[in-house]
Amino acid sequence: MTSRSAGAPGPGPAAAGNGPAVSRRDFDALFASLRTWGRWDPADRGAWNRVTADHVRRATAAVRSGVVVPLALPWNTRPGPDNRRPALHHMTDLGDVESPEPSTHKDFIAADYHGKGVTHLDALSHIAYRGRLYDGRTAGDVVGAAGARFGAVSALGPLVARGVLLDLPAVLSVRWLEPGRAVHAEDVTAAERALGVTIGEGDAVLLRSGHVRRRTELGAWDPDTASAGLHVDAVPLLAERGVALLGGDGDSDVRPSPVEGVHSPVHALAVAAMGVPLLDNLDLEALSAATAEAGRYEFLLVVAPLNVPGGTGSPVNPVAVL
Numbered sequence: 227m228t229s230r231s232a233g234a235p236g237p238g239p240a241a242a243g244n245g246p247a248v249s250r251r252d253f254d255a256l257f258a259s260l261r262t263w264g265r266w267d268p269a270d271r272g273a274w275n276r277v278t279a280d281h282v283r284r285a286t287a288a289v290r291s292g293v294v295v296p297l298a299l300p301w302n303t304r305p306g307p308d309n310r311r312p313a314l315h316h317m318t319d320l321g322d323v324e325s326p327e328p329s330t331h332k333d334f335i336a337a338d339y340h341g342k343g344v345t346h347l348d349a350l351s352h353i354a355y356r357g358r359l360y361d362g363r364t365a366g367d368v369v370g371a372a373g374a375r376f377g378a379v380s381a382l383g384p385l386v387a388r389g390v391l392l393d394l395p396a397v398l399s400v401r402w403l404e405p406g407r408a409v410h411a412e413d414v415t416a417a418e419r420a421l422g423v424t425i426g427e428g429d430a431v432l433l434r435s436g437h438v439r440r441r442t443e444l445g446a447w448d449p450d451t452a453s454a455g456l457h458v459d460a461v462p463l464l465a466e467r468g469v470a471l472l473g474g475d476g477d478s479d480v481r482p483s484p485v486e487g488v489h490s491p492v493h494a495l496a497v498a499a500m501g502v503p504l505l506d507n508l509d510l511e512a513l514s515a516a517t518a519e520a521g522r523y524e525f526l527l528v529v530a531p532l533n534v535p536g537g538t539g540s541p542v543n544p545v546a547v548l
Contacts, residue, residue: 243407248458248485256458257355260465260499269361270381272350272501273470276428277387285388288524289547295516295525297508298345298543299438301335307448308441309343339541342449342477347531348504350377352538353490353497360501373536380535382503387430387470389527389546392417393514394454395436401443402436405452408480409433411463421523430471430527431464434510437475455480461495464502471529472496473505473544505529505544513546520548 248256266275303312314336321329339346351374354365359377368376394409395402397420403409418424425431435454441447453476464472472478478492485491496502517523526547531540 243404244457244480244482244484245408246484248491250485250487253458253485253488253491256462257495257499260462260495262500263361266501268381269501270350270377271383272360272377272497272503273468274382274385274503276468276470277385278428281388281428282386285386285526288388289526291520291548293516293520293548295513295546295548296543297432297510297513297546298541299343299507299509301337302343306343306446308446309341311338311341311343313337313339313344337541340539342507344541345505345507345509345543346539347379347382347529347542348493348497348506348539349374349379349382349531349537350497350501350503351379352377353493355494355498358498360498369538373534374538375536377538378535379531379537379540380533382531383533384528384530385430385471386526386528387428388426389430389432389525390423390425391421391432391434391510391513391517391523391525393421393434393510393517393523395434395439396514396518397421400436402440403454405440405447405449405454406480406482407435407454408457408484409435409455409460410457411460414460414463423523425464425467425469427468428470429467430473430505430529431469432505432508432510432513432527433472433474433476433478434514435475438509438511449476450481453477453479453481456492457484458491458495461492461500464496465500469502471505471527472502473508475508475510477506478504505542508544516546516548522548 319332350360529544
């Protein structure tokens with residue numbers, strides 16, 4: 227797959243590869259078939275209930291070299307087509323407002339993080355479909371101006387699990403997937419075979435499309451218009467495998483959406499139907515290099531969201547340990 231010129235960072239003809247189209251009726255049937263409502267207690271941890279102490283112990287067996295790879299983007303305070311609401315960072319103390327010795331330096335950070343510029347975790351209160359959150363809770367009843375009373379990020383806590391990297395550019399011998407390129411179920415199974423890894427119960431699955439590399443080399447574009455990601459036909463496979471977490475260097479959804487009237491169908495299926503939290507806007511370039519050097523695509527993954535009561539998610543810096 228060839229890249230475009232540096233003067234044209236937006237999607238090329240591959241944007242037409244987001245299909246096949248899925249009707250709203252078929253999507254609703256798929257949503258109903260994947261629902262795990264009523265399965266777990268506590269319900270607002272969703273699929274994270276899959277990760278037991280035994281899962282954690284087995285996940286630690288993936289650590290061999292001890293190489294630690296952070297997966298977050300830098301805190302992004304610069305506006306751009308993929309960062310319309312930049313994060314904030316400013317100094318509040320330059321060592322001149324308190325008694326001397328020792329002097330102190332303090333700063334302030336804030337972010338409207340549910341966008342494309344900040345690496346973050348989506349909690350179960352973040353996504354509703356047809357007015358309902360995961361487990362069938364009516365969104366208007368449990369999410370208000372003070373935050374979420376169900377499915378808050380504070381209910382999730384930290385996750386320690388086996389991580390699996392599906393490195394599609396490495397499998398396809400391309401620099402990146404062009405924006406608009408859909409990843410299908412057969413792409414997932416082909417990646418498993420090529421990379422020698424199998425997705426299992428309680429795993430955290432990270433999809434690398436090469437988004438960060440493309441942005442670095444060609445410049446920013448609007449990923450709400452076009453981005454590589456999963457087609458809805460890949461989600462039943464992930465549900466069958468029993469994944470606990472899904473993430474990517476985009477936001478997991480292929481864009482444009484193949485489902486008319488549903489702008490983020492993978493979000494709806496994963497979060498609202500299956501109770502699977504999402505990691506958005508990861509930087510998977512260093513992990514791609516580290517897994518290629520190690521010759522294995524499994525690792526220990528640690529995700530520690532901020533403890534925000536009522537929060538619909540959190541900025542995070544996930545860490546992979548090989």
